[in-house]
Amino acid sequence: MRFERREHRPLYLMILTPLLAVVAALALAGILIAIAGAPVLEAYRRILIGAFGSRLSTTETLTRATPLMLTGLAAAVAFRARLWNIGAEGQFYLGAIAVAAFGSNMLAGLPAPILIPLLLVIGAVAGMVLILIPLWLRLRFSVDEVVTSLILNFIAVLFVSMLIDGVLKDPSAFGWPQSQAVVDHAMLPKLIARSRLHIGFVIAIALAVVVYFIQSRTVFGMRSRAAGLNPSGAAFAGVRLGSTLVKVACLSGGLAGLAGAVEVMGVKGYVTTDLSPGFGYAGIVVAMLANLNPLGVVLAAIFTATMFVGADGMSRSLGIPTYIADVTVALSLLTMLIAVFFTQYRIRR
Amino acid sequence: MSALFDIIASAGLWAAVLRIATPLIFGTLGALLCERAGVLNLGIEGIMTFGAMAGWLSVYHGADLWTGLLVAAIAGGVFGLLHSALTVTLGLSQHVSGLGVTLFASSFSYYVFRLVVPVAGTPPTIVPFQPISIPGLSTLPFIGPALFTQTAPTYLAILVALLMAYIIFRTPVGLAIRMTGENPHAAEAQGVNPMKVRYGAVIAGSALMGMGGAFLTLSAFNSFFPTMVQGRGWICIALVVFSSWRPGRALFGALLFAFFDAFQLRLQTAVQGVPYQIFLMTPYVLSIVALAVMSRRARVPQALMQPYRRGER
Numbered sequence: 001m002r003f004e005r006r007e008h009r010p011l012y013l014m015i016l017t018p019l020l021a022v023v024a025a026l027a028l029a030g031i032l033i034a035i036a037g038a039p040v041l042e043a044y045r046r047i048l049i050g051a052f053g054s055r056l057s058t059t060e061t062l063t064r065a066t067p068l069m070l071t072g073l074a075a076a077v078a079f080r081a082r083l084w085n086i087g088a089e090g091q092f093y094l095g096a097i098a099v100a101a102f103g104s105n106m107l108a109g110l111p112a113p114i115l116i117p118l119l120l121v122i123g124a125v126a127g128m129v130l131i132l133i134p135l136w137l138r139l140r141f142s143v144d145e146v147v148t149s150l151i152l153n154f155i156a157v158l159f160v161s162m163l164i165d166g167v168l169k170d171p172s173a174f175g176w177p178q179s180q181a182v183v184d185h186a187m188l189p190k191l192i193a194r195s196r197l198h199i200g201f202v203i204a205i206a207l208a209v210v211v212y213f214i215q216s217r218t219v220f221g222m223r224s225r226a227a228g229l230n231p232s233g234a235a236f237a238g239v240r241l242g243s244t245l246v247k248v249a250c251l252s253g254g255l256a257g258l259a260g261a262v263e264v265m266g267v268k269g270y271v272t273t274d275l276s277p278g279f280g281y282a283g284i285v286v287a288m289l290a291n292l293n294p295l296g297v298v299l300a301a302i303f304t305a306t307m308f309v310g311a312d313g314m315s316r317s318l319g320i321p322t323y324i325a326d327v328t329v330a331l332s333l334l335t336m337l338i339a340v341f342f343t344q345y346r347i348r349r
Numbered sequence: 350m351s352a353l354f355d356i357i358a359s360a361g362l363w364a365a366v367l368r369i370a371t372p373l374i375f376g377t378l379g380a381l382l383c384e385r386a387g388v389l390n391l392g393i394e395g396i397m398t399f400g401a402m403a404g405w406l407s408v409y410h411g412a413d414l415w416t417g418l419l420v421a422a423i424a425g426g427v428f429g430l431l432h433s434a435l436t437v438t439l440g441l442s443q444h445v446s447g448l449g450v451t452l453f454a455s456s457f458s459y460y461v462f463r464l465v466v467p468v469a470g471t472p473p474t475i476v477p478f479q480p481i482s483i484p485g486l487s488t489l490p491f492i493g494p495a496l497f498t499q500t501a502p503t504y505l506a507i508l509v510a511l512l513m514a515y516i517i518f519r520t521p522v523g524l525a526i527r528m529t530g531e532n533p534h535a536a537e538a539q540g541v542n543p544m545k546v547r548y549g550a551v552i553a554g555s556a557l558m559g560m561g562g563a564f565l566t567l568s569a570f571n572s573f574f575p576t577m578v579q580g581r582g583w584i585c586i587a588l589v590v591f592s593s594w595r596p597g598r599a600l601f602g603a604l605l606f607a608f609f610d611a612f613q614l615r616l617q618t619a620v621q622g623v624p625y626q627i628f629l630m631t632p633y634v635l636s637i638v639a640l641a642v643m644s645r646r647a648r649v650p651q652a653l654m655q656p657y658r659r660g661e662r
Binding site for chain 1: 391431435441444445446448450452453456457459460463579580583584586587590624630633634636637640641644645658
């Protein structure tokens, strides 16, 4: 048995691939649900109800999808240039804590129309700063950025923990390590009244469109892609790899930092060390499920959020650990990898 | 200054160094074996988590400690099989496959653990490996209690390091592994099957990773809790680079690293007024520094991360 590269990839395969991968992942997770002794179809029905059964749950799912879209975009733009930014989790936390630092008192006097955009930029810049460390190590010392960006996640969370235990600690939180809250007029406006869904959702979708445009229609998008596909060929064709990678990294880190900023300004208002239930890591899956397509990221993020939000209710009623959501999401990354392989290769005997 | 000296002169510190080093030795050797054959295994963090859980769970259900360690090794090997199937047979990106294995293995560990142990106030415990005093040596002043009253898996880890150095540099199997990592086409021309070598190395290496994780629950602690591996897997990946892909240096690197870790733990209580998070950051900062310092001088296996397909260049 051997694999032969397909000359041409039919469009229907490209569309079917993510669907097949998700179905396969759900089937595999179904086995685990069955082993736990719960009815599988009923479990999935409850996940759907939990995620979309009411106005409240629907807006909750979309609220959860918002940071996932941004971390998913962060991974997608980086991976496309073969820049392995696995540090979105740390960049998320730095974006979040920067917003808490500047939005709680330093810039609090500014009016909302200036303050809100300014804070979003500050969050993005904080994310960029963090990713430039692994990038610098790669360009200067040729250190693989996977491990460095990953390890920086742990450092970033400890750094945030230090700040919310020290200079940024909220004195009114009864000794609880939590940052001071951003001022009320720094909070993002709600999209729908009596829900937590905020304008960040629209910002994330708009950014997905912008990133799609950048990647498919600009010279920079073409260069970043070339840098990923064939670095030496791209260099020969006059693409300056270093500066292209710096731009890609800034875009990627900025999006992840923005995710943290948006989560603080849209939902929580303050920072704790459990602000992110792994948004950075889930973003990797979101990007892969979308096959690194920025518009696909929007759908993949909603799927992932559906699993996370829906699993809560399902877990309560059927006694299945909520970790089944993480398992399903991770499985869909693996099934998607295999599915993409078979769009590129066919089996020959 | 005298506080620092007291810390370094205490046998407790040196005993802790060996204890902290043990999971790192297993993990680093496991990752090293995979990479020597040309496969980067970023599944390590998840595989260690699963090993910690699987080992603990079997002992909790009545198996003896050695069986628990074996179960962890087998479980690790199974994830190694998964990673090989994806990267060796299908030739997928080793980065992405490894991350997928990590995400899956760790969430799967938490799921299985929560199925068996529903949320409780205090986590259930087991009786872990007890320290063994090596007769004669353990009564030596100072180094006796430090080096010769460890638990059995620690002695095993050191043994595995020596054994692996012997296998890699002194046996035909080791030669086949090294050739596959350097140039699979040349290896094949010599009658070695690079696919089989890679499968074997990744499965065996992942089994070691599983054992490294199991050390945490079967010897260092007596219970399992999520996120207990805390980046040790990633640190092992950094240590492989630091060791320049040599088992002897991997052992040394893990010990050096563990020394700094044990030292910062004790410094936390000795030095007041510095946020404890600064101390906790040092192991992670150190591994990044080690990577930067060693990367240039390190001799990377030339075929690392390159998929091998027969007849394709």
